Amino acid sequence: MEELNRYKDHTESLIHDDIIDKETFRRGKTPFHVRYGEPAAILSSDFTLAAVLDILTRHYENKQILREIVYSTLKMCEGEMMDVRIRSQGNTLNWETYLNLVDKKTASLFFTAARIGAIIGGGKDFEIKALSSFGRFLGISYQIKDDLLDFEKGEKALEFLETLTGKSVDEKFLIKLKKFVEDYSRMAIESLKPLKESKAKKHLCNLARFSVLRKF
Template sequence: MGRRNIEANPLTDLCGDYLVRIEDALKRELDSYSWSEFHAPLRYACDGGKRIRPLILVLSAEAIKGKKANGDAYLAASAIELLHTESIIHDDIIDEEHTRRGKPSFHVKYGYNSSILTADFVLGVILFIGSKLKNPRVLNELSNAATRMSEGEMMEIRLNKAPAITEDDYIKVLDYKTASLFETSAKIGAILGEGTEEQIHAMTTFGHMLGIAYQIHDDLIDWNDEDKLFNMLVKQNDRSKDFIDRMEKLYQSYAAKAKDELLKVAPANNEVIRHLELMTDLASVQI
């Protein structure tokens, strides 16, 4: 799990079996490219991730369908994790990050040229997974997520050069760059779980709200150590405690809205819904 996960994480305890199956499915997809020069770099890039996005997908499918997720859900979950991995490779180059998950970041270990090519290769793997799913709607959602994440990265690059930014600017970047993949994970899960349009919409909104809450919470933890948009807002507000408190309340508000959406999907006594509810308690489970 991740660098800030507490030793006894309730989410890990409850979802350990899911995480093992996600890991197995991802390894299976990667090992189908064991002949390729990209195989070892891909294994390195994927190693150590928290798998929170694929977990959302699998749980969303089960919450709606009411039974264990099938192979398609785990296949789609692999595509989601690979899309996240591809974005990390690019992000670390753009942000000049030298470490990731407690080890050298991808471009530090393999170089810039190999990083660009590996990220391209990953997109090819994702496209192939999408073709195996034989569900145009799922492939469309993966495409939309990739597009929005790129738009979010471009927005962030532009805003980093701006003399000042607003909170709305910051939230819009989170919406595109981070929340889009949370949203897509939940939506694809709901689609594969054969949910009604109302259930799919509610699960999509859950993912969207959770993604924004997650990133604000993450930025609150790291703002003193990272030079990103959130730091610009903190400095513009004279590093005031009032601003930090307001942002703390904002992430809690988004997390609460995410939790409310789940009750539109299935009853609160649904065990899988309770797992998803636990993800909204970011201070406790530290996803």
């Protein structure tokens, strides 16, 4: 069930993001709204959200789970609005604003996915806190890496990243971004220190390392 929620949030946010950014490709493939049209894409996204909420309300009595999903959705919408405003006004970003945007648009989803998993799994307060922090830091690392990959492929991130410097992206700038990816990946791993050693913990640490090394 928690896997379904993660899929819902991810799918919904990608569809909306592609429409807002007027994307014609996503990872070399045709986006949903290009193939089926914007009205169908928007309605499909809304239907996905409603369907998952319906399932959760029928199978879970824990209202905290629903609150977490609502919190995540609100944060992602906040982040999207920030993105739209920045792009439309053509403002030069600073690092603080960029990281805040990444935190809301992407890290909030990772935060909630990890947090809900801990709650459903019967985690203690310190375990829920540790996994929530892990999700947030992993989400930040993931999104910055995503922007770097898009830049390397000549996709939309170039224009967006240039708003951080007010000039063309150079090697020094890219090195700084790569360091952010590594730093937040390390912070994600360090967040798991309170948890006992286990196969699951090892997998999570490897996932954080993969966020740095991935090529797609």
